[in-house]
Amino acid sequence: MASSLTKDAGAQGNPASDGKTFFGHPRGLATLFMTEMWERFSFYGMRALLVLYLISGGADAKVGEQGGGLAMTAATASAIYAVYMAMVYLLAMPGGWFGDRVWGPRKTVIIGACVVIAGHLTLALPGQGTFFAGLAMVALGSGLLKANISTMVGQLYDGPQDPRRDSGFTIFYIGINLGGVSAPLVVGTIGQNINWHVGFATAGLGMALGLAGFLFGTRNLNPRSNEVPTPLTREERMGWLRKGLIWTVIAAVFYGIVVATGSFTLNWALIPISLLGMIIPISVLVRIKRDKELTQTEQTKVSGYIWFFVAAAIFFMIFDQAGSTLNVFADKNTADSVFGLHFPSTWFQSVNSAWVLALAPIFAAAWTALARRSKEPSTVVKFAMSMLLVGASYFVFIVPMQMSSGGDKVSPMWLITVYMIQTMGELCLSPVGLSVTTKMAPQKYASQMMGVWFLAVTTGDCVVSLISLAGADLSGAGVVASEAALAVLAGVAIWMSRKKIEASMGDVH
Numbered sequence: 001m002a003s004s005l006t007k008d009a010g011a012q013g014n015p016a017s018d019g020k021t022f023f024g025h026p027r028g029l030a031t032l033f034m035t036e037m038w039e040r041f042s043f044y045g046m047r048a049l050l051v052l053y054l055i056s057g058g059a060d061a062k063v064g065e066q067g068g069g070l071a072m073t074a075a076t077a078s079a080i081y082a083v084y085m086a087m088v089y090l091l092a093m094p095g096g097w098f099g100d101r102v103w104g105p106r107k108t109v110i111i112g113a114c115v116v117i118a119g120h121l122t123l124a125l126p127g128q129g130t131f132f133a134g135l136a137m138v139a140l141g142s143g144l145l146k147a148n149i150s151t152m153v154g155q156l157y158d159g160p161q162d163p164r165r166d167s168g169f170t171i172f173y174i175g176i177n178l179g180g181v182s183a184p185l186v187v188g189t190i191g192q193n194i195n196w197h198v199g200f201a202t203a204g205l206g207m208a209l210g211l212a213g214f215l216f217g218t219r220n221l222n223p224r225s226n227e228v229p230t231p232l233t234r235e236e237r238m239g240w241l242r243k244g245l246i247w248t249v250i251a252a253v254f255y256g257i258v259v260a261t262g263s264f265t266l267n268w269a270l271i272p273i274s275l276l277g278m279i280i281p282i283s284v285l286v287r288i289k290r291d292k293e294l295t296q297t298e299q300t301k302v303s304g305y306i307w308f309f310v311a312a313a314i315f316f317m318i319f320d321q322a323g324s325t326l327n328v329f330a331d332k333n334t335a336d337s338v339f340g341l342h343f344p345s346t347w348f349q350s351v352n353s354a355w356v357l358a359l360a361p362i363f364a365a366a367w368t369a370l371a372r373r374s375k376e377p378s379t380v381v382k383f384a385m386s387m388l389l390v391g392a393s394y395f396v397f398i399v400p401m402q403m404s405s406g407g408d409k410v411s412p413m414w415l416i417t418v419y420m421i422q423t424m425g426e427l428c429l430s431p432v433g434l435s436v437t438t439k440m441a442p443q444k445y446a447s448q449m450m451g452v453w454f455l456a457v458t459t460g461d462c463v464v465s466l467i468s469l470a471g472a473d474l475s476g477a478g479v480v481a482s483e484a485a486l487a488v489l490a491g492v493a494i495w496m497s498r499k500k501i502e503a504s505m506g507d508v509h
Contacts, residue, residue, distance in 0.1 A: 091143025120204025
């Protein structure tokens with residue numbers, strides 16, 4: 001389960017009005033906890049339905065499943081899903097920029113939530129045009145909300161040294177996973193068993209509840225959340241407007257010509273977006289690396305950080321296929337009953353979040369116990385472990401794939417096991433990745449580097465999109481084995497190079 005973007009606000013703690021707290025934390029944490037929970041409810045609920053809706057009515061759909069979808073192939077559906085996931089994380093960077101320079105965090109979250117709700121309502125309308133318009137709006141709204149809500153969590157505390165800060169973000173993270181667990185159970189059931197579009201609307205209702213709670217609880221937030229930290233000057237605003245208009249005109253003219261000549265296909269949109277999703281993260285890293293204002297120590301840390309970026313991209317290349325490759329396998333090849341209880345295949349999308357809630361306390365206790373004995377694995381070793389685990393999950397996945405190749409349904413325990421292994425890898429990578437990003441970031445790029453971390457997710461998802469668009473079968477044993485082998489080799493490479501990487505990290509451990 002991907003975490004939200006965190007950023008040191010450097011603000012004073014939230015003023016208490018009546019002395020009441022939320023589990024010992026500022027009351028504003030309850031407001032942000034519920035807002036993020038409902039936003040994740042809408043996001044993961046829609047994600048559970050996305051690929052299944054796209055293939056519904058087509059050759060790749062499960063026999064006897066309700067129609068009403070877009071009857072696409074699984075390859076095209078997987079590419080669309082990957083692009084969508086990539087855009088959510090890519091748009092978190094401009095989302096943070098709008099919060100910093102245009103609207104302020106609080107207003108940006110409100111606008112983002114409204115855009116998400118509008119997107120879900122658009123998805124509730126049948127038709128391919130409304131589908132893509134709604135999907136774009138949900139991605140845009142999520143990007144606006146993702147970066148800024150975590151900024152406001154940080155603003156509740158008296159700076160980074162507040163002893164409650166880390167546990168506050170832990171409670172906030174629980175909200176993310178509660179939304180992730182509940183959404184497929186509710187939205188998935190309604191969408192898959194009743195009507196796809198009612199399911200999309202239900203996901204939007206979740207975001208509407210989150211927005212209502214946020215508006216009601218804004219009095220408990222730090223007043224600084226309503227301020228624009230570094231507002232644009234008039235000249236900067238006009239400059240950005242000119243650039244935006246120029247690129248909009250260029251895109252409109254280009255695609256107008258493509259459409260007018262009758263050449264337009266879906267690939268004309270998916271391939272350029274996928275390429276941009278790889279080019280932008282690489283260009284951002286190159287720009288930071290080539291900045292001559294950085295000290296030699298900072299340059300060395302950026303070089304070391306590239307290892308973590310590449311590893312995270314490979315990890316999420318596999319991990320984010322939970323909503324595509326594994327989702328389709330759950331629908332077509334996995335038994336949908338346990339002890340006589342039947343359930344929709346979308347329920348499998350709750351398993352990762354459930355494993356996070358179950359395993360996170362165990363991992364936290366284990367790291368603490370090992371640290372007391374001076375045996376806690378280093379950041380580099382944890383990343384190597386995450387690579388080996390996510391690779392192992394796909395090697396395990398090959399077994400039920402082969403068992404079901406003749407049309408038989410496999411036990412749900414296979415997918416539950418795959419998700420368990422992936423979650424163990426996630427707990428070795430995601431929290432550690434966020435922490436090491438803040439520690440290795442050059443002072444000049446302290447905030448931007450958090451966005452760079454999420455660009456690793458964008459890169460991994462865009463690689464999957466291009467693989468799918470190239471005609472490779474993501475559900476084929478050969479592709480799955482290749483991805484698993486790549487992750488394992490990456491883990492081995494990180495392990496073999498750990499001394500070199502640790503040397504480049506300087507005083508970061």
